[in-house]
Amino acid sequence: MKVRFAPSPTGLLHVGNARPALLNWLMARKAGGKFLLRVDDTDSERSRDEYADAIKEDLRWLGLDWDEIAVQSDRLDRYVVAAEKLKNEGRLYPCYETPEELGLKRKVALQAGRPPIYDRGALKLTGEDRAKFEAEGRTPHWRFKLEHDDIEWEDLVRGDVHFHGAHLTDPVLIREDDRPLYTLSSVVDDIELDVTHILRGEDHVSNTAVQIQLFAALGGDVPVFAHLPLIADASGGGLSKRLGSLSLQSLRESGLEPMTLNSYLARLGSSDAIEPVTELAELAQTFDIARFSRGTPRFDPEELDLLNARILHLLDFDSVKSRLSADFDDVLWNAVRPNLTKLGDAKLWHDICRGSVTPVIEDAAFTQAAAEQLPPEPWDESTWSNLTTALKASSGRKGKALFMPLRLALTGLDHGPELKVLLPLIGRERAEARLKGETA
Incomplete structure (x- = not known):
């Protein structure tokens, strides 16, 4: 098995991108296969090196290593060869309509x-x-001539999928400026880099x-496909707004934590419960694409x-x-x-x-x-109990009236770990x- 994650370096990765990256990685690792990172940067107007670097940094943060990397701008000659083959076989034809003319036809x-x-x-x-x-x-753009036949495949998520070529528009594969579009470059790469899923x-x-x-026209094997529903926000709206x-x-x-996002996205939209998992290897071991449904998953940052x-x-x-x-x-x-929600809380x-x-002093005499x-x-976890027992006897206080003034003085906060644990760490x-009201 060989899978690929193919981001375009036109912006930062977000959770909607991270999910297919993670699931591809888990599927490959579960099967002992390979994970290809392919940078789809043929859009030279919008692609930026800094975004490509940021994508790699984000994947490393998640722990998603890659076995191979390919950059489409380094492979432009391969798309030219593929386009010439299609032209020679009458499957790629020149079109001269302007955007305005095409808009009118539409x-x-x-x-x-x-x-x-x-x-x-x-x-x-x-x-x-x-x-x-x-x-x-005028310079032409080039369209792929579709055959008006049935197109079917067994999708790992959607099941049996059926189209007819006559109901699809001939896609543009080459722009007027000779730049290949995603439809062509993606297929050429999938064929030549041996992508199977x-x-x-x-x-x-x-x-x-x-x-x-297009795979058939270029003489390539058709990969196995799985199409996941896109993530919505917690209210069911489009995630893109956020x-x-x-x-x-x-x-x-x-x-x-990176494993928080991995744990969440690895199970989101599947029949498996979302649980905290601290190792990617454990997520890979239990991964099964068959457990993912066609229902729209909702992403909730509070979760x-x-x-x-x-x-x-x-x-x-x-x-x-x-x-x-x-x-x-x-x-x-x-x-x-x-008592931690984020690791940064540990500093407090x-x-x-x-x-x-x-300290926060409510009753200085007490x-x-x-x-x-x-x-x-030396102090241990019994020290707090011994202290409060003595204070209860001498002051007559109990419950919150006894404990809260001590907590506020010792920690400056009204919440936190048990003081039987903290007090030996604070020290006498x-x-x-x-307790005397001094900053220390």
């Missing part, structure tokens, strides 16, 4: 209740007609019908935050220590891990335990009394100063 067809299919008017041109157009300064969005279904004939906040770059900068917390709660210290401060140890990690608890805190009753070190010197 409008007339729609008004007459006909589908806006190209009328093949260019096939009726004589050599004299073509010479006249070229003398006017193509998993992509359902917006390509009609393209697939055309490309199946792409700015859902680019992989923005998600990475927000502190999201990502919840899943991110669950991922962090599973991570051991060794897997995160390179991203934490040098004096952050496994004891502190295990203490604060259950590090500062509470190892740094300086401005916290002063607590400071005076602090036992000598800091605890005493904070």
